[in-house]
Amino acid sequence: MNTSGSDGSFNTAIPFQHIIISAAILCLLPPCSLETEKMYKVDLPVDPSIENAVEMRRSAETARKARIFNTRLRVLGLDLDALNQQVQEKKHQQNMEKQRDKAFDKLREYHDEALLHQDIDEREKQAALHTDLTQYWATHQRVEDSSDADLKCGLKGAFCITIPEAELGPASMKIFPGEDIGEEQRRREQMKKAERDLRAQKEDNERRLLGDKHREMLASKELVHQDRTGLQLRALEEECKKAARIALDNYNQALAAERTETLKEQHRREERENLAEMRHTLTSDLMTECAEAAAREVGGGRLPPVLVDRWKGMSPVQLSAIQREREEQLIERQRQREAEKIQDAAWELQLLKLSREAEEEERRAEELRTEKRIQTDRYNMQLAREQQAHQEYLNKKLYTNKPSKDYFYQFNTSSR
Numbered sequence: 197m198n199t200s201g202s203d204g205s206f207n208t209a210i211p212f213q214h215i216i217i218s219a220a221i222l223c224l225l226p227p228c229s230l231e232t233e234k235m236y237k238v239d240l241p242v243d244p245s246i247e248n249a250v251e252m253r254r255s256a257e258t259a260r261k262a263r264i265f266n267t268r269l270r271v272l273g274l275d276l277d278a279l280n281q282q283v284q285e286k287k288h289q290q291n292m293e294k295q296r297d298k299a300f301d302k303l304r305e306y307h308d309e310a311l312l313h314q315d316i317d318e319r320e321k322q323a324a325l326h327t328d329l330t331q332y333w334a335t336h337q338r339v340e341d342s343s344d345a346d347l348k349c350g351l352k353g354a355f356c357i358t359i360p361e362a363e364l365g366p367a368s369m370k371i372f373p374g375e376d377i378g379e380e381q382r383r384r385e386q387m388k389k390a391e392r393d394l395r396a397q398k399e400d401n402e403r404r405l406l407g408d409k410h411r412e413m414l415a416s417k418e419l420v421h422q423d424r425t426g427l428q429l430r431a432l433e434e435e436c437k438k439a440a441r442i443a444l445d446n447y448n449q450a451l452a453a454e455r456t457e458t459l460k461e462q463h464r465r466e467e468r469e470n471l472a473e474m475r476h477t478l479t480s481d482l483m484t485e486c487a488e489a490a491a492r493e494v495g496g497g498r499l500p501p502v503l504v505d506r507w508k509g510m511s512p513v514q515l516s517a518i519q520r521e522r523e524e525q526l527i528e529r530q531r532q533r534e535a536e537k538i539q540d541a542a543w544e545l546q547l548l549k550l551s552r553e554a555e556e557e558e559r560r561a562e563e564l565r566t567e568k569r570i571q572t573d574r575y576n577m578q579l580a581r582e583q584q585a586h587q588e589y590l591n592k593k594l595y596t597n598k599p600s601k602d603y604f605y606q607f608n609t610s611s612r
Contacts, residue, residue: 257610261610263277265608
């Protein structure tokens with residue numbers, strides 16, 4: 197098996213046994229002459245569908261290779277054909293959705309019209325049925341044709357009995373002699389009662405109207421009273437506001453007068469204080485330059501503190517004391533410098549000794565590192581010789597079959 201490394205170098209060669217087997221197979225095959233090719237050549241008709249299918253596959257393969265082996269498209273990841281196809285599919289989907297919505301709208305309108313026509317037909321059927329029923333009642337079920345039409349219609353247009361009364365039996369009798377003797381009296385009483393009821397209703401209506409008018413009059417009087425009370429309250433409120441404004445103005449005027457007097461008094465007090473301060477400044481120890489004013493007695497054997505704002509300088513006794521203190525400080529400083537020089541010399545001797553010891557230790561460590569480096573170099577030289585020998589074995593004895601350019605040209609020729 198032939199393999200190549202990540203850096204493009206050829207690591208292994210084709211086994212020698214495979215080459216021998218391939219040569220033997222080629223030797224066993226019979227030679228093919230020109231006459232044999234002519235003898236077996238037959239002109240068969242070619243199916244155009246197959247050629248079209250093959251051409252379509254070749255075109256698809258060519259487009260696929262152009263898309264795959266295009267570095268710009270592969271690295272940037274931009275496929276214009278796919279994006280255009282997606283855009284076309286999106287537009288097609290939107291058109292389909294619009295057509296579907298239009299179809300649904302048309303179907304909804306058709307259903308609405310169908311329901312409207314059905315409702316109109318139902319109403320027309322009900323109207324026709326009512327008309328037919330009314331006509332049937334007027335034609336076949338009249339009141340005058342009923343059996344008791346003489347009672348309902350007052351014997352007007354009633355059905356006339358043609359049978360003689362002598363031949364009629366008791367069942368045909370409707371009004372008996374002596375029946376309902378006080379009918380006239382009862383009707384008069386009913387008419388009187390109806391008149392009394394009507395009169396009572398009229399009186400009740402009149403009393404109710406009078407009560408409504410009285411209540412309306414009382415309500416209007418109450419409203420008038422409320423309006424008058426509101427006007428009086430508003431007038432009193434205005435008077436109170438006016439009095440409050442007058443009182444507030446008087447109070448503000450009093451406050452203004454008091455403030456003016458206070459300002460005048462404050463101005464007079466400030467003038468008096470300024471004059472007193474000027475007099476005190478002119479007669480103070482600062483202006484008269486009094487030296488005793490700078491010292492203040494505190495008692496208890498302590499030194500008197502100096503008042504900075506009144507100090508006029510030091511006395512000769514103080515100056516001589518400061519000079520003696522300075523000389524003593526110079527002598528003490530000289531003695532400290534000599535002691536520091538002796539200590540520095542001792543530290544320098546100690547540092548010199550430590551530096552010598554450190555140099556000796558560094559020299560011994562350098563010798564050890566040199567010896568280790570020599571040993572490492574010898575070991576590396578031995579490893580280099582072994583690797584070189586192994587590389588010569590691989591290049592001259594093991595990997596003798598080197599691949600040609602045709603071997604590398606067979607890759608990346610197809611998109612599959």
